[in-house]
Amino acid sequence: QKVKCYDWNVEYMYWKPDCVESLVMGINGNFPGPTITAKAGDTILVNLTNKLHTEGVVIHWHGIRQLETPWADGTAAISQCAINPGDTFLYNFTVDKAGTYFYHGHYGMQRSAGLYGSLNVDVADGSILINGKGQFGCSLGGEFITKCSQDIDEQCQPEVFNIQPKKKYRVRIASTTSLASLSFSIGHHTMTLVEADGNYVQQVEVDSLNIYSGDTYSVLIETNQDPSTNYWISAYQIARKPPLPLRPGLTILNYKTNPVLDAPSSSPLPSTPPVWNDFTGGKSLTPLPTPPVWNDFTGGKSFANKILALQSDQLTIPKPPTSFDRRIVLLNTQNNNNGYIRWSINNVSLVLPTTPLLGSLKYGLQNGLDSEKPDEDFPSNYDITKPPVNPNSKYGSSVYKFDYGITIDVIIQNANVLKPDTSEVHPWHLHGHDFWVLGYGEGRFSSDDESSNLNLKNPPLRNNVVVFPHGWTAIRFVTDNPGVWPFHCHIEPHLHMGMGVVFAEAVNRIKRVPSGVLECGLTAKTILEDSITS
């Protein structure tokens, strides 16, 4: 087990991710940020300096549970004070479990601004490989595949993945998208899904993956196709109507034996005049994969239901407790609050206080959050198939308090938005935990669903899960990780517009918070007094 140290500067810089020069947030002069590669059990130290001139910054390690280090979760106003311009903050945490993760800004809309990168944790030396199939290479972040345009520029050229024929590769995919859901496929190559959100799943062969913001996956591919040609790796927008003409994110899978694209220096792009999707200049490449139907939710659901926990001789994903202690139903609505479009959960639109909730809760600062408890259900006469009768909602901090060691069920209930006959997809992400996905269903969750539509046998463990239009998703987890954890829609503008809640879990068990984490707002003073008196 190693300690891996990084020194990062976050700054704005000009970049052309889609061939149009714009200001993006980069790390050490690069976009996306550097890839962290570690082994399970390693300690990660990231010394982060904020070189932005006028705004604070934090980085969240998406999918890392932060066991015993809830203050290193990197959420502004929840787990820590935002790092001020010119200041440095040390993230110090352990990556306890192998898997595919990523990191991103968690303050305002900094993920959309480009603040993200990959975080890959490999199995510790000597531990189990998936059915003995080792030697996986080829790391690929979902963020790389959203590049396509007609101009030619190094910063926006499609990535070329050079691979050897007759081998097995592991492709890691992380969806850092702001809004879009994607259908991902590798032309002519069947993918075997093996991991979702850092947990092994029952192996299943698929031609495409539906990936929602915040999802991570690993697939295995066999490079067993005609090596004299090259293949497209594509990502098309789904779940919300894509603009026409379709412009999928594209990447090239290049067999190394194929000389056409072999030399990394030889551009796979044509010179002028460009056709926007002719990256090959007429060279050998198979046709573009056929676009998916963007609103094929039936297909989306059948894909979601294929993801089940791995239960093999070598490795079995733990099963959930057979019953729950407490159930919370979260109604997702779109609201119109005096002309502002907001998203709300049980009629509260999330607004974070200035003092980090971890501090207010730990030190019992009553003024740091709402005194009123958020609702655990919604009125039985609410019709989820219609626009809200009363489009208003309240603002608040929506903190649900949990005792240690209990089993929580959360039913995320989708509803119709302000526009009639419309409901959107929402990928929900929980910090500090993996949860079991017990099931998905249509309409309003009912007692029939309770008895017949929940899977307690082999539900997958995940940290991110989609809620389909006009449907519900049920999850279960055990409160065994003291901390203050956001649970929110991973679509960044939705979170920004209030779509989230906070789970305060066994806060009395949180150990001593390191200095530098909570020195702002009401906690600045408390901590000062604390250190004088102790």
Ligand code: C2O
């Ligand atoms: Cu990747 Cu709270 O998010």
Ligand code: CU
């Ligand atoms: Cu959403």
